[in-house]
Amino acid sequence: MVIRPIMAVDFDLFIVYRWLLALVCTIYVVVTVGQSLLGWWIYFHGSRYTAVLGRYTAVLLLRIRxxxxxxxxxxxxxxxxxxxxxxxxxxxxxxx
Amino acid sequence: MTDQKQQSIALSELPVDELIRYGCDLGLGLDARMGRGEMLRLVRQRQELLLEIDREALLDIVVWARRPVRQSASKEQLVKEIATIGKMDFEKLSDRGLNAYARLRDVPLYTGEPRPDIEARIRVYEPIVDRLRRKRRRVVGALIGKVVSGPKHPKDEEYRFLPEADGGPSLREDISDEGVVGGIARRLKGAADDYLRTKMDEIEARIDRKLDEIDLRLAEWRDREIANRLKMIKITLVASILVALLSLGYNYLVRNG
Known part of the structure; x- marks a missing residue:
């Protein structure tokens, strides 16, 4: 009976790389975007003036050509x- | 006749860009590639059409579209306003207004044609780009309407024309109404009011200019930021393609090596 390490069976460098990259990138993107959106949300709901600024920003974004x-x-x-x-x-x- | 001849000469002497702008004001889609002769022909054709169309019909259209105009506005001013209308809901437009609207949009009309057919043809003749733009604006309008809550107007509020520019009694009428001192005082008060109004308008215009400038700079900054983000996405994609190619080559070598 031959004992082989698990990773040695069908080990593919690029599959591991792809999975690792996808995992790291997805977590990074979710965390970064979430933090950013939360930051903006808190800022735009901070006061009456920043709320107006938030509305203007929304209009500015909607006016993108x-x-x-x-x-x-x-x-x-x-x-x-x-x-x-x-x-x-x-x-x-x-x-x- | 002489006026028409002078107008014709003035029109043919206009530089191309001004001719295009004038044509656009008349609701024509002129292009510099059309050639000067063709543009002049179209503008003259439109001027002839304006002579044929009743002014009241044009007023009906601006009232229907609720555009701010003076009742004494000239036909060309009205057409300039009508050229910017993209509305396709003709429910409250009078028959003569509908006919005039169709003619200004170069939609063919037939005698004794029922109103729904004319409406349908106007919709058919609407360029697809305009139709898409109208639908996009409706969506954007709904979104902005949710974000920015403006003052609410009753839907069936009666349309009112803009006040005429040259109104008000003369000094003679003021004096005859209120006496010499009262009349002159009223006139002086009117002059002071005018002065203040002019100054306020100037300040307002200056503030508006400044706000426009800020708006423009912010829009430029926004576009720059978007362009940078898109550039980053492209770089990431190129890197991904290179890695995918490497992976493909590696797999090929592993399979056939």
Whole structure:
């Protein structure tokens, strides 16, 4: 009977890397965004004046012209498609 | 006739950008690529249309859209205001107003046509971009309405025209009404009021300019921030693609190595 360490079976560096990256990034994003939103929420509900500022900020955000960032958004979409295609390409390597 | 000829000459002497602006004021979508001749033709055609359309019909449209105008406003002023209307709910618009609105939007009309057909055709002729913009604005309006609670107006409040600029009795009438001292005092008080009003307007305009400037700077800052965030997203995506490519190559080597 041969005893093998568990990690030695089907160990894939990139799978571990991906899972680790996804885990760390997700936790980091959730914590950071949550902290930021909570901070702004508290600030905008601090007084009557900051409440007005909060409303103005909401209006300022609603007035964003998407067309101005159309080129950047297009690039992001293309990059996402490329990333999706490469990730999808991994499937073909695992098909036997 | 002479006036028309002079107007025609003045129109043909206008620089292209001013001609485009004038055309836009008349509700025309002019473009510099159209060529000067074509633009002049369209502007003249629109001027002829304005001569045909009844002024009362134009007033009906601005009242329906509740646009702030003076009752004595000229046809061109009314059309300038009408050009910015994007409303498509014709329930409270009079028949003559609806016909004029359709003609200003270059929608064909047929004699004896029922009102619902005209309304439907105006909606069909609305450019898709305008339709999408109208729907987007409705959504944005609903959102902003929830965030910023403005004063509430009763829905069926009667429309009122803006007060006319040159109103008020003359000095002669003041004196005949209130005597020499009373009349002159009233006139002086009126002059002082006018002075104060002018000064207040100037201060208000200065404050407005400052606020606009602040607003513009904040909008620029917002755009810069968004552009930076998008740049970061792009860098992250490029890095992810490189790692994914590496992973693909690594997997390929492991499978075939």
């Amino acid at each position: 998407i067309r101005r960032f159309a080129w950047d958004l297009c690039q992001i979409v293309v990059l996402l498609v490329v990333l999706g295609a490469i990730l999808y390409g991994h499937r073909f390597l695992h098909l036997d």
